[in-house]
Structure formats: structure tokens, C-alpha cells
Amino acid sequence: MSTTVADLHDHHEDHGPAKGIGRWLFSTNHKDIGTMYLVFSLTMFFIGGVMAMVIRSELAIPGLQFVHPEFFNSMTTMHALIMVFGAVMPAFVGLANWMIPLMIGAPDMALPRMNNWSFWILPVAFSILLSTLFMPGGAPASGWTMYPPLVLQTGNAFPFLIFSVHLMGISSIMGAINVIVTIINMRAPDMTLLKMPMFVWTWLITAYLLIAVMPVLAGAVTMLLTDQFFGTSFFLAAGGGDPVMFQHIFWFFGHPEVYIMILPAFGVISEIIPTFSRKKLFGHDSMVYAASSIAFLSFIVWAHHMFTVGMPLTGQMFFMFATMLIAVPTGVKVFNWVATMWRGAMTFETPMLFSLAFVFLFTIGGFSGLMLAAAPADIQYHDTYFVVAHFHYVLVPGSIFAIMAGVYYWLPKWTGHMYDEKLGKLHFWTSTIFVNLAFFPMHFLGLAGMPRRIPDYSTQFTDFNTIASIGALGFGLSQLIFVLVLFRALKGAKATDRVWEGAHGLEWTLPSPAPYHTWETPPKARIAGEAFE
Amino acid sequence: MNDAERIKNIRRTALIVGAVALAFYIGFIMIGVLRS
Numbered sequence: 001m002s003t004t005v006a007d008l009h010d011h012h013e014d015h016g017p018a019k020g021i022g023r024w025l026f027s028t029n030h031k032d033i034g035t036m037y038l039v040f041s042l043t044m045f046f047i048g049g050v051m052a053m054v055i056r057s058e059l060a061i062p063g064l065q066f067v068h069p070e071f072f073n074s075m076t077t078m079h080a081l082i083m084v085f086g087a088v089m090p091a092f093v094g095l096a097n098w099m100i101p102l103m104i105g106a107p108d109m110a111l112p113r114m115n116n117w118s119f120w121i122l123p124v125a126f127s128i129l130l131s132t133l134f135m136p137g138g139a140p141a142s143g144w145t146m147y148p149p150l151v152l153q154t155g156n157a158f159p160f161l162i163f164s165v166h167l168m169g170i171s172s173i174m175g176a177i178n179v180i181v182t183i184i185n186m187r188a189p190d191m192t193l194l195k196m197p198m199f200v201w202t203w204l205i206t207a208y209l210l211i212a213v214m215p216v217l218a219g220a221v222t223m224l225l226t227d228q229f230f231g232t233s234f235f236l237a238a239g240g241g242d243p244v245m246f247q248h249i250f251w252f253f254g255h256p257e258v259y260i261m262i263l264p265a266f267g268v269i270s271e272i273i274p275t276f277s278r279k280k281l282f283g284h285d286s287m288v289y290a291a292s293s294i295a296f297l298s299f300i301v302w303a304h305h306m307f308t309v310g311m312p313l314t315g316q317m318f319f320m321f322a323t324m325l326i327a328v329p330t331g332v333k334v335f336n337w338v339a340t341m342w343r344g345a346m347t348f349e350t351p352m353l354f355s356l357a358f359v360f361l362f363t364i365g366g367f368s369g370l371m372l373a374a375a376p377a378d379i380q381y382h383d384t385y386f387v388v389a390h391f392h393y394v395l396v397p398g399s400i401f402a403i404m405a406g407v408y409y410w411l412p413k414w415t416g417h418m419y420d421e422k423l424g425k426l427h428f429w430t431s432t433i434f435v436n437l438a439f440f441p442m443h444f445l446g447l448a449g450m451p452r453r454i455p456d457y458s459t460q461f462t463d464f465n466t467i468a469s470i471g472a473l474g475f476g477l478s479q480l481i482f483v484l485v486l487f488r489a490l491k492g493a494k495a496t497d498r499v500w501e502g503a504h505g506l507e508w509t510l511p512s513p514a515p516y517h518t519w520e521t522p523p524k525a526r527i528a529g530e531a532f533e
Numbered sequence: 534m535n536d537a538e539r540i541k542n543i544r545r546t547a548l549i550v551g552a553v554a555l556a557f558y559i560g561f562i563m564i565g566v567l568r569s
Contacts, residue, residue: 110543110547111543111547173551173554176550177547177550177551177554180546180550181543181546181547181550184542184546185539185542185543185546186539186543211550211553211554211557212553212554212557213557214554215554215555215556215557215558215561216557216558216561218558219557219558219559219560219561219562219565220561222558222562223562223565232569233569234565234566234568234569239569240569241569242568242569245565245568245569249561249564249565252561
């Protein structure tokens with residue numbers, strides 16, 4: 001486990017990948033592991049997507065159509081757990097595995113065998129979680145927040161839920177340790193911290209967030225486990241425990257978790273916009289400080305998820321204003337992206353289109369977040385579809401669009417072939433139209449008072465729900481175009497080494513596709529400096 | 534920096550970061566223990 005890349009260095013420089021399944025099972029190569037993370041993430045994206053289709057089909061018209069309410073609750077719970085821990089987080093870890101060593105001039109991740117473990121724990125964790133769908137009592141149905149005492153009513157699935165969440169946490173923590181150790185110790189000579197590309201910076205900050213909060217989630221679910229099976233009463237009021245304490249602990253993890261899913265997205269966008277604007281990133285250092293400020297603030301705002309639970313007025317004021325403060329560093333980032341584009345020689349290839357949509361649509365999610373941060377207004381919005389609209393804007397045209405942008409941007413470097421630009425643009429436009437059709441009407445539903453997590457609703461909510469369901473179905477089908485793009489990119493036109501005319505950074509000085517082993521000799525100082533110059 | 538020194542640094546950083554993660558895990562369970 002403690003084998004480092006320097007230990008392995010002498011043994012692998014003269015051979016390519018192993019043959020057969022062993023290449024993937026026992027791989028310590030950051031590119032192979034990155035690919036596995038990305039494929040796993042895409043698989044989970046479709047499984048979670050099918051669950052979203054079940055949810056939206058049921059909600060397309062009022063009344064109970066297809067599923068029992070209990071199963072509907074399982075679908076909302078599993079959809080969230082799978083999308084958060086199985087799709088978005090592993091996709092960013094996949095991008096980190098592929099790109100961080102290439103960007104900083106390192107031959108691999110610092111702890112390659114632990115890297116293999118980090119990945120292979122995930123399929124086990126999600127197999128366990130998905131197996132609960134077939135258990136007596138059904139899959140977990142208490143929401144991804146797992147609030148007690150409700151979650152303690154879960155059937156046979158309960159210990160499997162807790163075990164799978166622990167495994168996901170262990171995987172994330174090991175991945176985060178690897179990212180931190182790699183960035184701190186394996187940068188090319190002359191690549192000082194402030195010369196690092198923004199994607200590397202945002203991942204370094206994200207990794208510290210992961211180290212701080214994934215163990216908190218693990219602690220919370222450990223206490224749930226002991227409450228259920230070992231007679232403790234951490235969260236059971238009958239035994240002198242406090243269910244609200246679980247909410248505090250969960251959201252101490254849960255809010256930074258939001259930034260874990262968005263900071264690497266900021267990094268991807270900060271790489272792409274300068275490339276297609278043919279300019280340096282405006283305010284690189286201020287971007288670093290803004291990302292660090294967002295990370296710090298994410299630790300002191302958790303109770304804005306709990307305004308309706310009840311807290312002293314001073315508590316409400318503190319968490320309201322601290323939350324609103326996050327708009328300042330986020331505004332710095334949006335300003336810098338716009339300033340980078342200002343008077344740039346812009347072109348609009350698919351990665352840039354997804355990045356521009358990210359800037360616009362993530363900002364909408366940010367604004368609705370500000371509305372929710374206002375404690376008096378939140379009393380009205382809480383637990384309505386307005387919240388669903390808010391976090392889907394942050395996570396779908398936010399995180400997922402950034403992942404798509406990153407995949408389109410780096411795919412030619414990975415495969416050595418260009419993707420089909422026409423198909424890419426078709427994927428972009430269908431995704432963008434349908435994502436808005438799916439999630440924008442949810443704002444109106446929420447403001448009109450439709451509660452979240454219900455399988456049926458009053459007839460006055462019908463029209464917007466039908467539109468949202470059509471949008472969700474269209475968005476889901478649009479992703480099949482993405483799969484087609486990926487398969488066709490395995491052959492397509494040959495990519496050049498630099499791929500994009502305006503691209504700068506160490507990764508673009510390598511051949512396309514990137515060789516199996518790269519930077520076995522660290523890049524010269526002058527070249528390493530290019531990442532920033 | 535030679536390989537031996539790099540390995541030492543890698544292991545030290547990994548241990549420190551791992552210890553921080555463990556401290557958060559145990560720390561938050563201790564909060565639960567002290568509050569209940």
C-alpha cells in the first residue's frame with residue numbers, strides 16, 4: 001500500500017500495458033485508472049438517469065401511474081446517492097487521474113497501488129448499494145440525507161447502505177490523499193504552487209475538503225449503525241439522543257460536499273475558456289484565492305440547510321450572511337471568466353459551448369442559492385421543488401456540463417483522435433435545451449408550493465410537471481449522442497499534439513494519444529513554466 | 534531531490550493527511566459521545 005511511484009519507476013519504463021483483464025484489475029497506471037473511473041462514472045450516470053426517468057414518468061401527470069410510493073422514495077434516494085457518489089465525484093477523480101500527472105510533469109500518481117484500490121472499492125460499494133433494490137423492505141428510501149429516525153425504519157437494506165457509504169468514503173479519502181501527495185511532492189522543477197494550472201489548484205483544494213468532510217460522514221453513519229444495532233442513542237430522542245445533531249453533522253459534511261462537486265468544475269472551465277479565447281486566464285492568482293475562500297466558507301454555512309429546524313435568531317443571521325458571502329468569491333470567478341473572454345479571439349467548439357453554458361446556467365443555480373440563503377424566505381422555499389430546481393441547476397448544467405466540457409476538451413489527447421464536432425454540437429444543443437426544459441419549471445412549482453419527494457400532487461401543478469418530464473426524457477436521450485461521440489472518437493481524424501490552437505500547458509507538449517508512460521524524466525524547467533506563461 | 538528523499542516526503546505527506554482524516558472521523562464520533 002505504501003509503495004510509491006518512485007519505487008515502481010525503475011520497473012515499468014520499458015513496457016506498455018499488460019494484456020487482457022489483468023491490465024485493468026491490477027493497473028497502477030494513472031491513465032488506465034482515470035479511464036476506469038470515467039467509464040464507471042458514465043455507467044452510474046445512466047443507472048442514476050434511469051431512476052430519474054422513473055421519477056419523472058411518475059410525475060408527468062397527477063395520480064399514481066407506475067410505481068408504489070415506497071418505491072418512488074427509493075428511486076429519489078438511490079438516484080441522489082448514485083449521481084453524487086457514483087457519477088459526479090468519480091468523473092472528477094477520473095479527470096484528476098488522467099490530467100494532474102500530465103499537467104504537473106509527474107510520471108504517475110504518487111501512490112499508484114493505493115490508486116488502484118481507490119478505484120476498485122467503488123464497483124464493490126455500488127454493487128452493494130444496488131443490491132438493496134432486491135432486498136426485503138426494498139432499497140433505502142429516506143432520502144440521501146439519511147435523517148434519523150426515518151432512516152432507521154429501512155428494512156434489510158440498512159446495514160448495506162451504511163457499509164456502502166463507508167466504502168465510498170474510504171475510496172474518496174484514499175483518492176484525495178493521492179491527489180494531495182502527488183501535487184505536493186511530484187511537480188516538475190520550477191512549477192511553483194502559483195504556477196500550477198487552475199485545474200490542479202482546484203483539485204488540491206477539493207482534496208483537502210474531502211479529507212476534512214468524508215470522515216465526518218463516515219462518523220455520522222457509524223453512529224447510525226450503532227444506534228440501530230448496538231443499543232446506543234446518539235440520535236434517538238427516546239434514549240436521550242438528539243436527531244437534530246445528525247442533521248448538523250450531516251450538513252457539516254454535506255455543504256462542503258457541494259463544493260467538492262463544483263470546485264473541480266471551476267478548474268475545468270478555467271482551462272477551457274482561455275484556450276478558446278486565445279488569451280491567458282484573467283486573474284489566475286485571484287482565482288486561486290477565490291477557490292480557497294469558497295472552500296473555507298463552505299465549512300461555516302452548513303446550518304442554512306436547517307433554517308426550518310429551528311435555531312436562535314443570531315444563528316440564523318450568521319448562517320444567512322456567511323452563505324451570502326460566498327457570492328463574493330464566486331462572483332470573482334465569473335468576472336474573471338468573462339474578462340478572459342473579453343476581446344479574445346473566441347471560437348465555439350463543443351468544449352467552449354459547454355463551458356459558456358456552464359457560466360450562464362451555474363450562475364442561475366447560484367442566484368437561486370442566494371434566494372434560499374435568506375432565512376425568512378427559506379421558510380417558504382424549504383422542502384419545495386424550488387430547492388430541487390436550485391441544486392439541479394448547480395449539479396447538471398454546473399458539474400455535469402463541466403465534466404462533458406472536460407471530456408470533449410481532453411478526449412483527443414486521450415484517444416489520439418478528434419471527436420465528431422457536428423455530433424458534439426448536437427449533443428450540446430439538445431442537452432442545453434432539454435436541461436432548461438426539465439429544471440426551469442421546477443422553480444415555478446416550488447414557488448407555488450409543490451413539496452419535493454412526493455409521487456403525486458395537486459392538479460394545479462400538472463402543466464409544469466409535464467414540461468419538466470418531457471425535458472428530463474429529452475435530456476436523458478441526448479446523452480445517447482454522447483455515447484455515440486465517444487465510440488466514434490476511438491477512430492476519427494488524427495489529433496495533433498497540441499490539439500487546440502490556443503491550448504497551453506504541459507499536457508499539450510506530449511504526443512496525442514498520450515503515451516502509456518509520460519514524464520519519466522521530468523520536463524525541463526523552461527517547459528514546466530509554460531503551463532503558466 | 535533524489536528518489537529516496539522523494540519517497541520519504543511522499544510517505545510523510547500521506548501519513549499526515551491520513552492522520553488528519555482519522556482525527557476528523559474519531560473527533561466527530563467523540564462529539565456524538567459527549568453530546569449523548
